[in-house]
Amino acid sequence: MSSPKRRIGLLLVLAYVIAACAIQDPREAERYRWWSGLGPVLPHDDFPADCRLCHVGEKWHTLNEDFTFDHERETGVKLVGAHARAQCLRCHNDRGPVEVFQAQGCVGCHEDVHQGQLGSSCSSCHDEHTWHARGQIERHALTRFPLAGAHASTSCARCHPGAYIGRFTHADTECVTCHRDDLESAINPPHIGLGWVDNCDRCHMPTRWEQGRLR
Numbered sequence: 277m278s279s280p281k282r283r284i285g286l287l288l289v290l291a292y293v294i295a296a297c298a299i300q301d302p303r304e305a306e307r308y309r310w311w312s313g314l315g316p317v318l319p320h321d322d323f324p325a326d327c328r329l330c331h332v333g334e335k336w337h338t339l340n341e342d343f344t345f346d347h348e349r350e351t352g353v354k355l356v357g358a359h360a361r362a363q364c365l366r367c368h369n370d371r372g373p374v375e376v377f378q379a380q381g382c383v384g385c386h387e388d389v390h391q392g393q394l395g396s397s398c399s400s401c402h403d404e405h406t407w408h409a410r411g412q413i414e415r416h417a418l419t420r421f422p423l424a425g426a427h428a429s430t431s432c433a434r435c436h437p438g439a440y441i442g443r444f445t446h447a448d449t450e451c452v453t454c455h456r457d458d459l460e461s462a463i464n465p466p467h468i469g470l471g472w473v474d475n476c477d478r479c480h481m482p483t484r485w486e487q488g489r490l491r
Contacts, residue, residue: 328340329343329345330343345364347360353378356404356405357403357404357405357406358404358405358406359404366385367385381396381398382398382399383396383398386398389441389442389443390442390443390444391443393443393444393445394444400415401415412432413428420449421447421449424482425481425482425483425484426482426483426484427482432444434454435447435454450474451474451476451477452473452474452476455476455485458485459473
């Protein structure tokens with residue numbers, strides 16, 4: 277059993293960590309000797325000797341407002357888009373050498389919300405400027421169900437329920453899977469009575485269900 281003093285010490289440390297992580301304004305982090313929400317600053321052993329590059333002389337926990345750093349020239353790694361706007365400590369912090377995570381590619385820093393379902397090449401859908409996916413209609417054309425007409429403007433989640441959290445499980449491509457209500461309400465002529473329950477594209481276009489015609 278730990279002593280009361282030890283338990284109190286552990287509680288104080290826990291409160292310190294919780295308070296530090298809860299801070300949203302980096303300027304408030306000075307009182308905790310912590311950078312807002314990003315953990316303690318990493319050792320500076322291999323940093324430039326001129327501390328004034330980053331720090332205000334009177335306060336070591338305050339960075340220069342006009343701080344600039346040519347990342348490509350100094351490190352050989354060019355920062356593009358959102359990476360160029362990110363805080364340094366998003367990559368350079370106490371979790372370890374940034375090279376270790378850079379070698380893992382995107383997943384070294386970004387959680388794979390797709391859980392490996394879409395492969396490891398994030399750049400096939402995303403770029404470095406925004407995480408919003410692009411070119412999905414064109415990519416869908418390479419699947420067994422190219423999107424055309426109304427399908428192209430339909431929310432992904434209508435067919436892939438997990439789309440809102442990045443889970444794109446395979447969807448059934450049979451028309452009746454999504455349009456059963458339309459089939460059951462089609463009484464002029466009575467589709468079910470006539471056995472018209474599949475091959476909907478014989479009469480219908482993917483633009484609208486009304487005014488079907490034989491093709």
